[in-house]
Amino acid sequence: MRKTIKLFTIIAIVATGLFTGCVEDVVDENPPTISVTPSADTTNVFIGDSIDFTLSLGSGNGLASLKTLQSAAGVEIVNGDVTFAGESSQAATVTVKVTSAATDSTVYTITFTVADGTSQASAQKYIRAIKKATALTAAKDFTWKRIGGNDATGLATFGLKWTSNSATYAIIKKDATKFVELDPKAWSTITNLEDLKKAVDAATDMTQWEKISVAKGQDYDYTLATIISEKYYLIHITKATVEVASVGTTITVTGAYKE
DSSP, rough: HHHHHHHHHHHHHHHHHHHHHHOOEEEEEOOOOOESSSOOOOEETTOOOEEEEEEEEEOOOOOOOOEEEETTTTEESSSEEEOOSSSSSSEEEEEHHHHTHHHHHHHHEEEEEESSSSSSEEEEEEEEEEEEBBBBOOOOEEEEEEETTSBBBBBBBTTTEEEOOSSSSSEEESSSSSSEEETTTHHHHHBBHHHHHHHHSSSSSOEOOSSSSOOOHHHHHHHEEEEEEEEEEEEEEEEEEEETTTOEEEEEEEEEEEE
């Protein structure tokens, strides 16, 4: 009798397994859909700025919800979570702001998930946080003037001194942390502080510079730069005049600078 009971038990277990194994998974024939604009996978966004993602959502079962998540702190999501009322299609705009907590070049993953009550679909976009460049100031005029054997005026702002001349040139001496000569084109091509720092840091430091004639006035196209008290200056020398008088020779150097 016990053997018979055991036999029926084994048969029941095997039969249950067979029936269970034959049951197919439920397939959602109308899964939700999601498309995101901009279509690029990764978008650069300046720290402090925002980007709008436009979502086109659809579902044959009726839309239920939208959820938006970020991978880390440093971005804020506006209008990322939305509840729907069973519509077959909807458009949504999700705004993502890169906050001051973000670090330069960090890539954040933004995940959009739409659900319809039966199943869900997701899409991911990536935001690279970019630090804004610091624009240089508008060009300002400067004048350096040396009369006779007196010290020249107008150079202290840039951490420079002009107290003597050679037989042919004015001797401009460094009194700054660094004093360099750049390519003349740098005056127009360098437009932000970050690029100026790179150029100055890569250039060779000078103790003095001698290219302004003390014999005659003429036009020039020299680009210099200095660092003084951690401040960077971009200097463009464009002209010099030489006037000989009984009180001594007056040499005037003019140009513009940015900081």
